[in-house]
Amino acid sequence: MHIDLVTLSLVGALQALLLAPLLLAATRAYTGVARQSLRIWGTVLVLQALGWALMGARNQISDWLSIVLANGVLMISYAETARALRLLLGVPPRRGLLAAIGIGGWLGIVWFAQVQPDYPMRVYIATVSLGGFLLLLLWPLRHALRRGGSTAQRVMLLVLVGAAAGWFFRVCELVFGDVPTPGLLAATPGNIAQMIYSAMEPVFASVGFLLMYNELAQTELRRLARTDALTGMLNRFALDEMAQELFQRTTPHSGAVLMIDVDHFKAINDRFGHAGGDRMLATLARGIGRCLREGDVLGRVGGEEFLVLLPDTGIDDALMLAERLRTAVSTIQVMLDGEPQRVTVSIGAAVRQAEDKSPGTLVRRADRALYAAKSAGRNRVATLDAMRTVANVTDAG
Numbered sequence: 001m002h003i004d005l006v007t008l009s010l011v012g013a014l015q016a017l018l019l020a021p022l023l024l025a026a027t028r029a030y031t032g033v034a035r036q037s038l039r040i041w042g043t044v045l046v047l048q049a050l051g052w053a054l055m056g057a058r059n060q061i062s063d064w065l066s067i068v069l070a071n072g073v074l075m076i077s078y079a080e081t082a083r084a085l086r087l088l089l090g091v092p093p094r095r096g097l098l099a100a101i102g103i104g105g106w107l108g109i110v111w112f113a114q115v116q117p118d119y120p121m122r123v124y125i126a127t128v129s130l131g132g133f134l135l136l137l138l139w140p141l142r143h144a145l146r147r148g149g150s151t152a153q154r155v156m157l158l159v160l161v162g163a164a165a166g167w168f169f170r171v172c173e174l175v176f177g178d179v180p181t182p183g184l185l186a187a188t189p190g191n192i193a194q195m196i197y198s199a200m201e202p203v204f205a206s207v208g209f210l211l212m213y214n215e216l217a218q219t220e221l222r223r224l225a226r227t228d229a230l231t232g233m234l235n236r237f238a239l240d241e242m243a244q245e246l247f248q249r250t251t252p253h254s255g256a257v258l259m260i261d262v263d264h265f266k267a268i269n270d271r272f273g274h275a276g277g278d279r280m281l282a283t284l285a286r287g288i289g290r291c292l293r294e295g296d297v298l299g300r301v302g303g304e305e306f307l308v309l310l311p312d313t314g315i316d317d318a319l320m321l322a323e324r325l326r327t328a329v330s331t332i333q334v335m336l337d338g339e340p341q342r343v344t345v346s347i348g349a350a351v352r353q354a355e356d357k358s359p360g361t362l363v364r365r366a367d368r369a370l371y372a373a374k375s376a377g378r379n380r381v382a383t384l385d386a387m388r389t390v391a392n393v394t395d396a397g
């Protein structure tokens, strides 16, 4: 079977050229880093199309175009591939290092093309440069190999390892093969394997790239759906999920919840406006968070109400923690309209009882205890659980 390398390189170039406008057009739907990295990726495809088309025309055009220009364009495309992926992965792009690898490799290739023509040396230099780019790509992707790592990143890892294997095969052929200097378009097994891979890579790598983007976008969407925009803490939806999870793991008397509500918060809003109230809420949330133990879960249920889930906690510890929170909040000062302002909180505590069949009943009991704390004068902790019939209220005052 005769495999024509010129045709292969042109097919690769055409695929890249067709994919590029699709990806570039799609960038309009994206924002931020995703848009930037997708744009770079689209540009990379155009550069690869140009590079491989010039390489494929090796015997028809001058060496300046098919070696010097083609390798320059491909070096830029590989450096930009690494930059796009690193941006998407949220690691520093290392532009200086990428540029140094690309320029160093290109100068070496130009030297062994124009000054001291030597085909194997050009392949070795290109291989070393590609190895550098690959390392900068594979290093941030290494986490994908861990258990439960990202599937999309594994796909990309596979594509890159495939590219590395293709180059390795080609170099081995040059070092150990019978033909001393076969040239880029000679139909040797190494050249064929590498050219087939290069022709398919734009599609493979672009699919891997889009899968990676999709996975990151899904993770971000899930995070946003579970986050309270004002405080950055868990929202009611996420708290419900966490409460269910904790409830499965707890036994009676070994899991508690605290319902916290800011006292007379309306007055803060009335006096300092909604923005002032928001600043107060965000500061309080951070203050409460600082008092919690590892494993405790804090979220905002809504308005000026927070919920704390306390795993492995009995009523005594829950009440002690609640009291610590109440005291800590009363010392927090927030500057509103240039004046230091303080607020207090009322807290209802509940510990899981044998008859609790769902976290909902536990939270409702904490809510009723909170109501008892409010009725008893606010700025205090209450529970209905220690003495089951009467509100047990810790008076702050």
Ligand SMILES: Nc1nc2c(ncn2[C@@H]2O[C@H](COP(=O)(O)OP(=O)(O)OP(=O)(O)O)[C@@H](O)[C@H]2O)c(=O)[nH]1
Residues within 6 Å of the ligand: 230, 261, 262, 263, 264, 265, 266, 267, 269, 273, 274, 275, 276, 277, 278, 281, 302, 303, 304, 374, 378
């Ligand atoms: N700034 C701000 N205010 C909010 C937010 N959500 C709810 N509120 C306000 O919180 C206030 C709650 O008022 P109330 O339910 O009357 O309770 P309170 O004034 O805190 O009084 P007690 O709870 O009885 O001590 C209302 O003024 C709401 O507008 C929010 O996200 N930001």
